[in-house]
Amino acid sequence: MKAKASEHGLDGVEIFRDLEESERARLAAELETLNLKRGDALVRQGETTDALYIVVTGRFLVTVAGRREAVAELGPGQPVGEIAFLAGGARTATVTALRDSLVLRLGRAEFEALAAKNPSILRTLTVTLARRVAEGNITRAPPPDPRPRTVTLIRAGGSDLPPGFVIGLTRVFRRANRTMLVWPEMARTVLPASVPIDSIEATRALNALEAQYDYVLFVAEPELTAWSEKAIRQADLVLAVGMHAADHIPNALEQLAGELLPPDAQRLVLLHETRGTISNTARWLAPRNIAMHHHVALDNVGDAERLYRFINGTALGLVACGGGAYCAAHVGLYKALVQSGLTFDIMGGTSGGGAMLAAFAMGADPDDVDRATHDIFVTHRAMRRYTWPRYSLLDHTHYDRQLANHYAGVDIEDLWIPYFCVSTNLSSYDLHRHRQGDLWGAVRATGSIPVLLPPYYTKDGHMLVDGAILDNVPIGVMHELKSGPNVVISFEVPKLQRFEVDYRALPGRAALLKAMINPLLRRALPRAPGPGTVLMRAMMANRQGFERRLQAEDLLLVPPFPQDMAILDWHRHTELMDCTYRWAMHELARLRAEGHRALGARLEAEPAPIPGDGENPPHLV
Numbered sequence: 001m002k003a004k005a006s007e008h009g010l011d012g013v014e015i016f017r018d019l020e021e022s023e024r025a026r027l028a029a030e031l032e033t034l035n036l037k038r039g040d041a042l043v044r045q046g047e048t049t050d051a052l053y054i055v056v057t058g059r060f061l062v063t064v065a066g067r068r069e070a071v072a073e074l075g076p077g078q079p080v081g082e083i084a085f086l087a088g089g090a091r092t093a094t095v096t097a098l099r100d101s102l103v104l105r106l107g108r109a110e111f112e113a114l115a116a117k118n119p120s121i122l123r124t125l126t127v128t129l130a131r132r133v134a135e136g137n138i139t140r141a142p143p144p145d146p147r148p149r150t151v152t153l154i155r156a157g158g159s160d161l162p163p164g165f166v167i168g169l170t171r172v173f174r175r176a177n178r179t180m181l182v183w184p185e186m187a188r189t190v191l192p193a194s195v196p197i198d199s200i201e202a203t204r205a206l207n208a209l210e211a212q213y214d215y216v217l218f219v220a221e222p223e224l225t226a227w228s229e230k231a232i233r234q235a236d237l238v239l240a241v242g243m244h245a246a247d248h249i250p251n252a253l254e255q256l257a258g259e260l261l262p263p264d265a266q267r268l269v270l271l272h273e274t275r276g277t278i279s280n281t282a283r284w285l286a287p288r289n290i291a292m293h294h295h296v297a298l299d300n301v302g303d304a305e306r307l308y309r310f311i312n313g314t315a316l317g318l319v320a321c322g323g324g325a326y327c328a329a330h331v332g333l334y335k336a337l338v339q340s341g342l343t344f345d346i347m348g349g350t351s352g353g354g355a356m357l358a359a360f361a362m363g364a365d366p367d368d369v370d371r372a373t374h375d376i377f378v379t380h381r382a383m384r385r386y387t388w389p390r391y392s393l394l395d396h397t398h399y400d401r402q403l404a405n406h407y408a409g410v411d412i413e414d415l416w417i418p419y420f421c422v423s424t425n426l427s428s429y430d431l432h433r434h435r436q437g438d439l440w441g442a443v444r445a446t447g448s449i450p451v452l453l454p455p456y457y458t459k460d461g462h463m464l465v466d467g468a469i470l471d472n473v474p475i476g477v478m479h480e481l482k483s484g485p486n487v488v489i490s491f492e493v494p495k496l497q498r499f500e501v502d503y504r505a506l507p508g509r510a511a512l513l514k515a516m517i518n519p520l521l522r523r524a525l526p527r528a529p530g531p532g533t534v535l536m537r538a539m540m541a542n543r544q545g546f547e548r549r550l551q552a553e554d555l556l557l558v559p560p561f562p563q564d565m566a567i568l569d570w571h572r573h574t575e576l577m578d579c580t581y582r583w584a585m586h587e588l589a590r591l592r593a594e595g596h597r598a599l600g601a602r603l604e605a606e607p608a609p610i611p612g613d614g615e616n617p618p619h620l621v
Contacts, residue, residue: 019124030114031104035200036097038233038260043081045094051107053080057207058101059236064093073098076207085111086126099150100203100233147313147483148236148265149210152218156240156254156268157284158247160222165241165271165298170217172301172308177214184221184228197226206234224252232257237265237311240288244270244295248284258289268293269307275300278414285413285436292481295416303416306345313483315345318360319475322351322447322468323491325566328373328573329559329580330356333489335366336584340592346418346482350467350474353489354421354446355407358439361419362410370577376402377570383452391454393531399453400444407440415439420481421446422467422474426455431470432462433477451531473546475554485553490546492558501528533568555591559583 019027033056036042042053045065060074071093074080080095085108115122153169155161166181173179182190187197190209195201209216218231232238238257242248250258257266268290270281275297285293294310296303309315318337320330330353337344347357359369376382382402387395412419413436423445425432434442445456445464455463467474473490505526507515515521550556559580565572 020120023118023120023124026114026118027106030110031106033200034103034105035203036101036103038097038099040097042095042097042103043091043093045091047091049081049084049089049091049108051105052082052085052111053095053106054078054104055080056102056104057204058103059098060095060101061098062093062095086122099236100206100230102200102203102207148311149214150216150218150235151237151239151311152220152231152235153239153241154220154228154232154253154257155222155251156242156270157249157251159242159271161219161241162243162271162298165296165304166217166219168298168301169304169308172304173215173217177312178212179215179217180209180213181217181219182209182231183219184225187227197230202230203234206230220253224256228253229256232260235261235265237267239267239269240290241269241271242284244272244278244281244284248287250287254288263289264291266290267310270295272297273299275416278416279411281413282411282436292418293413294418302343309345309484310482315482315484316342317478317482317484317486318344318347318349318357319473319478319486319488320347320349320353320357321473321490322349322353322466323472323567324352325377325568325570325573326491326561326576327352327356328370328570328576329491329561330489331366331369331373331573332577332579332581333557333559333584334360335577336581336588337487338366340585340588342487344417344487346420346478348420348422348474348478348481349446350422350472351447351449354467355403355443358407358419358421358443361415361417362407362439363416366577370574372406373570373573376406377573383568383570392452394452396453403444404440407443410439412436412439412442418481420474420477422471422477423448423456423464424467424469425462425464427462431467431474431477432464471546475546476549479549479551485555488546488550488554488556490556490558491561499529501526533566557584557587 031054034042034053036058042060043049055074055076055078057076060080061070062072062074063070074095080103081091084091153161153166170179170181191197191202191205195205206216218234220228220231232253235257238261240254240257266288268284268288270284270293272278272295278295281293281295292310294303294307296307306315318334320327323329330349334356344360347361348354349357356369359372360366364372380398380402382399383394385395385398386393412434419439420433420435421442423432423434423442432445434445441456441458446467448454448456448465450465450469455465457463471477473488475486475488478486506528507525512525515525547556560583561576562572562579565576
């Protein structure tokens with residue numbers, strides 16, 4: 001659909017600012033308006049450059065073949081392809097509409113005819129572009145804003161869209177933002193009755209709301225009407241909302257959203273009357289390709305606030321690392337973080353850290369997790385029962401039973417708090433992300449220390465071992481799932497200067513068997529580390545690569561450890577939990593005093609009493 005657009009001014013377009021007003025008017029007279037629908041390609045990489053485009057309303061994504069991530073995102077007032085247009089050549093990128101949008105088009109033939117009559121226009125534009133290139137503006141395009149500005153709510157499955165949820169979520173948005181809520185019956189308040197829904201005027205009017213509001217929330221009609229389709233096309237993000245107990249089959253609204261939007265622009269919101277045990281969420285996820293799902297209890301405003309933070313780009317994540325018995329530190333750190341007023345919206349980790357956060361995502365109290373740690377590793381000696389080394393050094397059946405006592409019977413997608421852990425896939429030599437399925441299996445896989453334990457084998461034939469081999473601090477995975485700040489926990493392993501072991505004194509098989517039978521000979525064996533300690537230290541040798549993935553908003557916590565604690569000293573779990581708890585309380589108090597820019601506002605104004613206050617801060621090394 002095209003229409004002459006001689007009335008459009010170009011004052012807000014940076015490359016035209018140096019033109020005289022009369023020159024801009026002559027250019028504007030040659031422009032025509034194009035109405036693009038979501039998903040339409042404005043230009044394609046490799047095409048001959050035959051026109052210059054200027055975004056009036058809407059959003060466009062710039063992508064280059066061979067690159068996984070987008071190059072840039074363009075909004076109102078920004079030109080498209082101005083360098084190739086003036087210099088000649090083929091398009092170097094593909095530009096696609098992220099929602100229904102309006103652009104102005106200036107054809108090459110029209111521009112050349114105009115420039116021939118007014119040479120100053122071409123001369124001024126050339127100088128302007130040369131200055132921009134010299135200043136580096138072309139290569140320093142701002143990164144895309146991860147926050148959606150327009151959000152459309154549709155019903156999911158066979159469920160109705162509860163008006164109470166819509167109103168409650170809007171109230172959460174309005175606490176800190178100018179937010180416009182557009183019900184279907186309000187559409188004609190925004191659009192005059194004479195304006196067709198799919199017209200240029202309708203797109204212009206709906207996109208113009210962004211100039212007045214921080215967020216625009218559109219509510220689709222229950223069925224796939226002209227308004228519902230327009231609301232979905234206008235959305236940066238679609239929330240499919242349904243009651244968890246309702247029919248889960250995707251409806252026509254969801255099917256259209258799936259056709260028009262990429263998975264990361266769709267979220268499933270499953271509503272519950274109140275908080276309780278969740279089951280069988282998998283049936284909702286199986287037929288949908290979405291970025292993430294959220295559970296919301298209708299009587300719990302905190303769940304709606306968590307959903308808002310994911311949309312707003314301020315969701316707070318907690319990332320935990322692996323480290324054998326040192327992982328008991330996570331319990332003390334989590335206890336201090338929660339007591340300091342932090343509320344985590346998503347959790348993820350590797351190995352022992354992934355296991356600890358799984359328990360917290362299930363709602364366990366830190367002291368309960370400490371008691372469970374004692375039950376697994378001290379009372380039942382889960383990592384002390386050795387077997388004939390055909391598949392592993394440890395009896396995995398005993399180890400598995402202990403994990404099952406605490407993690408069995410729960411699926412990751414049924415947790416109220418989003419959770420993930422990672423393992424190393426030795427079938428594909430890649431990182432395996434556990435975001436759905438059996439929680440026990442995920443915990444078992446992420447902590448499957450090679451040789452000590454057999455790999456965890458999936459139903460589709462993948463062999464998984466400890467995630468610490470590839471990614472011991474999975475901050476990159478967290479950034480894939482959300483924008484916003486994170487608390488990241490890593491360990492600085494105590495360094496032993498030397499191992500006083502005479503290598504030539506290590507016994508062979510026959511001598512070792514005799515020693516194992518005879519206690520007197522056993523006491524004479526060299527005091528060298530066993531296979532478990534060697535394996536754990538080898539896995540923790542290269543642990544610093546994650547730091548390059550930290551972003552400005554992330555807070556890294558590296559607690560100190562007792563120098564005399566070994567990596568398999570699980571019997572010292574409570575001691576380590578208490579020490580790291582006290583250290584973290586002092587560290588968070590320091591951050592509060594310094595006004596840490598990422599988390600300072602989240603820490604409570606009046607900190608909880610710190611055990612041992614009045615004494616020197618605890619030091620473990």
